[in-house]
Amino acid sequence: MKQHRNLPFFVPHAGCPNCCVFCSQVKITGEKCEKALETELSELKAMLDSAGSEYPESQIAFFGGSFTAIERARMEALLSVANEYIEKGVAESIRISTRPDCINEEIISVLKKYRVSNVELGVQSTDDSVLNASGRGHTAKASFEAARLLVENGIVFGGQMMIGLPGSSLESEMKTAEDIVCMGAGEARIYPTVVFEGTKLYDMAKNGEYVPLSLDDAVARSAKCFEIFRKAGVKLLRIGLHASENLKNAPMGANHPAIGELVKSRVYADIICEKVGECRGKRLCIAIRREDISMLRGHGGKAIELIKDATGASEIEITPLDIPQFCPEVKIL
Ligand code: SF4
Structure with missing residues (x-):
């Protein structure tokens, strides 16, 4: 390679x-x-x-x-x-x-x-x-x-x-x-x-x-x-x-x-919020590239808080995906 x-x-x-x-x-x-x-x-x-x-x-x-x-x-x-x-x-x-x-x-x-x-x-x-x-x-x-x-x-x-x-x-x-x-x-x-x-x-x-x-x-x-x-x-x-x-x-x-990491985690949060819209009180399942999980959870969980605030989700579950691209899949339960 x-x-x-x-x-x-x-x-x-x-x-x-x-x-x-x-x-x-x-x-x-x-x-x-x-x-x-x-x-x-x-x-x-x-x-x-x-x-x-x-x-x-x-x-x-x-x-x-x-x-x-x-x-x-x-x-x-x-x-x-x-x-x-x-x-x-x-x-x-x-x-x-x-x-x-x-x-x-x-x-x-x-x-x-x-x-x-x-x-x-x-x-x-x-x-x-x-x-x-x-x-x-x-x-x-x-x-x-x-x-x-x-x-x-x-x-x-x-x-x-x-x-x-x-x-x-x-x-x-x-x-x-x-x-x-x-x-x-x-x-x-x-x-x-x-x-x-x-x-x-x-x-x-x-x-x-x-x-x-x-x-x-x-x-x-x-x-x-x-x-x-x-x-x-x-x-x-x-x-x-x-x-x-x-x-x-x-x-x-x-x-x-680590501003680059903060920006990437914000991009993830923005993409997720845009896909989900409002889901007040619901549970949100997010599947993302395995190597990006720490980016979403890191830095004091700011991105998770942002997603909760913007969507109204009561709970967020993150699961790893083995995909090459930078793009989350989202399910609302
Ligand atoms: S052009 Fe580049 S090197 Fe020159 S003063 Fe501006 S930023 Fe500095």
């Missing part, structure tokens, strides 16, 4: 011409911004050397900055090292993340030359007023255009979006998820906004210009977008930032280390 493995390499804030209100790449990755190229290349080689070649289907992933905006010689040097290791059988392809306005035909030809197969775009929102309030420095049109170029060139486009940006709402977030689907995304990530110290967003929250997302709102709104991606068959790669040391210290916003 094919074993997929990501070999991540962070290129923090490198080349980014912008200052989004929420961004503190140094805090997210815990690394300093700029390094000498030799140091960076040695670190990349060391990481790839230690990876070994037992999983040749691995993917080398450059994350953390606007990869296609970094100085061209540096970008090609990093890609070139990655290609050396593809030749050695350590990995088979490359993934990068970048801003929508840092993709054009010429950049795509460079990416193809170096076997970049997946490009994740920081779409964040397709509402221009949200992009503007977040200091993104590009419009939604740039995302549509970049996605079109990627898809036309056979590169898998991944759409990254955020929940709870300044001026955003559930409606604009659901529209963003729908737009990412329409752009032809094969993959997506959902990032509920987290407020780091030292960012403009932190100051905005302190002076009342911005209200940080509560965990409940972040989970409920992310769940709606998750459903849009799931129904469209877009692979959801991740919900929420990695729970790094620095993330733990972010003082405001949806900073829960």
Whole structure:
């Protein structure tokens, strides 16, 4: 069986011409911004050397900055090292993340030359007023255009979006998820906004210009977008930032280390509530994938409580199902 493995390499804030209100790449990755190229290349080689070649289907992933905006010689040097290791059988392809306005035909030809197969775009929102309030420095049109170029060139486009940006709402977030689907995304990530110290967003929250997302709102709104991606068959790669040391210290916003699990359990609860409607005083039997039972029962049984509140069921029984798909069966007794 094919074993997929990501070999991540962070290129923090490198080349980014912008200052989004929420961004503190140094805090997210815990690394300093700029390094000498030799140091960076040695670190990349060391990481790839230690990876070994037992999983040749691995993917080398450059994350953390606007990869296609970094100085061209540096970008090609990093890609070139990655290609050396593809030749050695350590990995088979490359993934990068970048801003929508840092993709054009010429950049795509460079990416193809170096076997970049997946490009994740920081779409964040397709509402221009949200992009503007977040200091993104590009419009939604740039995302549509970049996605079109990627898809036309056979590169898998991944759409990254955020929940709870300044001026955003559930409606604009659901529209963003729908737009990412329409752009032809094969993959997506959902990032509920987290407020780091030292960012403009932190100051905005302190002076009342911005209200940080509560965990409940972040989970409920992310769940709606998750459903849009799931129904469209877009692979959801991740919900929420990695729970790094620095993330733990972010003082405001949806900073829960297991937010992805909370969102999935909320999605289950929403699907079940929609299927069941009202069943006041009745017993509800839910059959779900065996491996998902802990997700529904976990986190203090919040999802179960939510289902009880929304449906009026007096009792809930959960039984395991050996099915591959993420879809519950429900019986009311
Ligand atoms: S474009 Fe990306 S790296 Fe640059 S400031 Fe915004 S979030 Fe940070």
